[in-house]
Amino acid sequence: MNLTPETNIESNVSGYSKSFPTTFRKAKNDILVDNNEKEYLDFFSGAGALNYGHNNDYLKKEIVAFLGSDAPIHCLDMDSEMKLNFLNAFQDTVLKPRGLDYKLQFPSPSGTNAVEAAIKLARKVTKRSKILSFTNSFHGMTASSLALSGSQEHRHNDIPAQDVLFFPFDGYFGEDVDTLEYIKQMVASQGSGNTLPAAIILETIQAEGGIKVASVDWLVGLQQFANENGILLIVDDIQVGCGRTGNFFSFERAGIYPDIVLLSKSISGFGLPLSLVLMKPELDIWTPGEHNGTFRANNLALCGATTALDYWKDRNFQNEIEKKAQVVEEKLNQLRTDSEAVKAVRGMGLIWGIEFESGEFAKKVSQQLFEKGLIIETCGNKGQVVKLLPPLTITERNLSNGLDLIQETIHQLHGQPILTY
Numbered sequence: 001m002n003l004t005p006e007t008n009i010e011s012n013v014s015g016y017s018k019s020f021p022t023t024f025r026k027a028k029n030d031i032l033v034d035n036n037e038k039e040y041l042d043f044f045s046g047a048g049a050l051n052y053g054h055n056n057d058y059l060k061k062e063i064v065a066f067l068g069s070d071a072p073i074h075c076l077d078m079d080s081e082m083k084l085n086f087l088n089a090f091q092d093t094v095l096k097p098r099g100l101d102y103k104l105q106f107p108s109p110s111g112t113n114a115v116e117a118a119i120k121l122a123r124k125v126t127k128r129s130k131i132l133s134f135t136n137s138f139h140g141m142t143a144s145s146l147a148l149s150g151s152q153e154h155r156h157n158d159i160p161a162q163d164v165l166f167f168p169f170d171g172y173f174g175e176d177v178d179t180l181e182y183i184k185q186m187v188a189s190q191g192s193g194n195t196l197p198a199a200i201i202l203e204t205i206q207a208e209g210g211i212k213v214a215s216v217d218w219l220v221g222l223q224q225f226a227n228e229n230g231i232l233l234i235v236d237d238i239q240v241g242c243g244r245t246g247n248f249f250s251f252e253r254a255g256i257y258p259d260i261v262l263l264s265k266s267i268s269g270f271g272l273p274l275s276l277v278l279m280k281p282e283l284d285i286w287t288p289g290e291h292n293g294t295f296r297a298n299n300l301a302l303c304g305a306t307t308a309l310d311y312w313k314d315r316n317f318q319n320e321i322e323k324k325a326q327v328v329e330e331k332l333n334q335l336r337t338d339s340e341a342v343k344a345v346r347g348m349g350l351i352w353g354i355e356f357e358s359g360e361f362a363k364k365v366s367q368q369l370f371e372k373g374l375i376i377e378t379c380g381n382k383g384q385v386v387k388l389l390p391p392l393t394i395t396e397r398n399l400s401n402g403l404d405l406i407q408e409t410i411h412q413l414h415g416q417p418i419l420t421y
C-alpha cells in the first residue's frame, strides 16, 4: 500500500522515509523486505536500536509469551515481577561480572530522556550548573541534550547552549595536539576564566559525529582529571553500548569506571523503547518521584531487555562479534588502500565509518547502496562519513556480501575499476 498525496498527512520532518524511500513490510535479523518483495541488507540496525537483529526469535518467544500472560505492560515505575527480574538479571549478568556497582534509574524511554535525567542529577549532586561537552558530540533532540550536542546541523544555532562548555574531543586538532592537556589548562587552572563544571559528558566513540574513537589513554586521563576535580564523568553509551564495540559497555576497553552511564537503543533487545541511567550509589540523591515520566520501565521492553542479557552469559557471543569485527576491519583497510575516494576508515567492533571528501559523495554512496538493496546511513559534521552499523547477529555471509557491495559501489562512483579481493 502506498499513500496518495491527499492521504499523506505525515509532516515533512520525517527523515529516513526520504533517505530510504520505500515501504517496509517485513524484517528478519539482518534483512528488511519492502512491499514489492525487494530485500534490503540492513547495515543501519535502527540507528543502533537493533543490535540483536529484527524480530529476533529468541527474544520474540519470550515477548509473545509475556504478552499472552496478561502481566502488566504499563505500570509506570511501580514494582512488577518483570521489573524485578530485569534488575536481578542486570546485576548478575552485567554489573557483578565487571565489578561495577551502580544503581539504576528508569527515565522516560528514549535516549535523550536519559541524558536529561543525568545532567539534572549531576547538577543536583555537585550544586554546579555547567556541563562540559565535546566537539562533534550528539546527545539527543530535547532542549538540554541538543544544547550539549556539538552538531550545528541538529542545533540550527537556535538552541542556546547555556551552561555548556565545548571542548575538543580526542584528535580534534589532529594526532599531534593533546586535547586533554588543553582541557586541563582551560578548565581547572586559575586564570582560565572558567569555573568547574558539574560533569563531563562524552561518547567514547562519537557515532553521529563521524565515528571518532577516543583513545584509551585519553579516556583514562579524562577520568583521572574528572576525579581529581570532583567533576562527574558521564558516558553516553546510548549508541555504542550493548555490545556494539565488542564489550557490553564501550568504556570497558579503557578500564574506566564512569560515575554515570546512559543506555538506551538496544537495551530492550527488540527495538522497544527503554532507557537507563546507571549511577554510582552515592550519587543517588533523588527523592521519590523527583524525576518522573509516564512511560518509564515499560514491562514489555523489560521482558526483551531481560531476555537479551542471556546473550551476555555466553562468551561465544562476544567471540562472534570479534570475528566479524576483524572481517570488517580487514576489508575496510584494504578499501582505504585501494580507493582514492576513501580518506579514512575508523571504528571498532561492529561500528565503522568510511570517510570521504564530501557529504555529497557519501550521500551518493548511501543512495546507490539503497538502490542495490543495502541500507546504510551517513554521519559526520558534513555528512561525509558512511556509517556501518550491521546487527551484531548478522550472518557472516551477509556481512561479507554487504562489504563487497560497499566496495563495488565506492569504486563505481569514483570511476575506479572494481577489484576483487
Ligand SMILES: Cc1ncc(COP(=O)(O)O)c(C=O)c1O
Residues within 6 Å of the ligand: 047, 109, 110, 111, 112, 113, 115, 138, 139, 140, 141, 203, 207, 208, 236, 237, 238, 239, 240, 264, 265
Ligand atoms: C550518543 C547518543 N545519545 C543520545 C541519543 C538520543 O537518543 P534518542 O534518539 O533515543 O532520544 C542518540 C541518538 O542517536 C545518540 O546516538
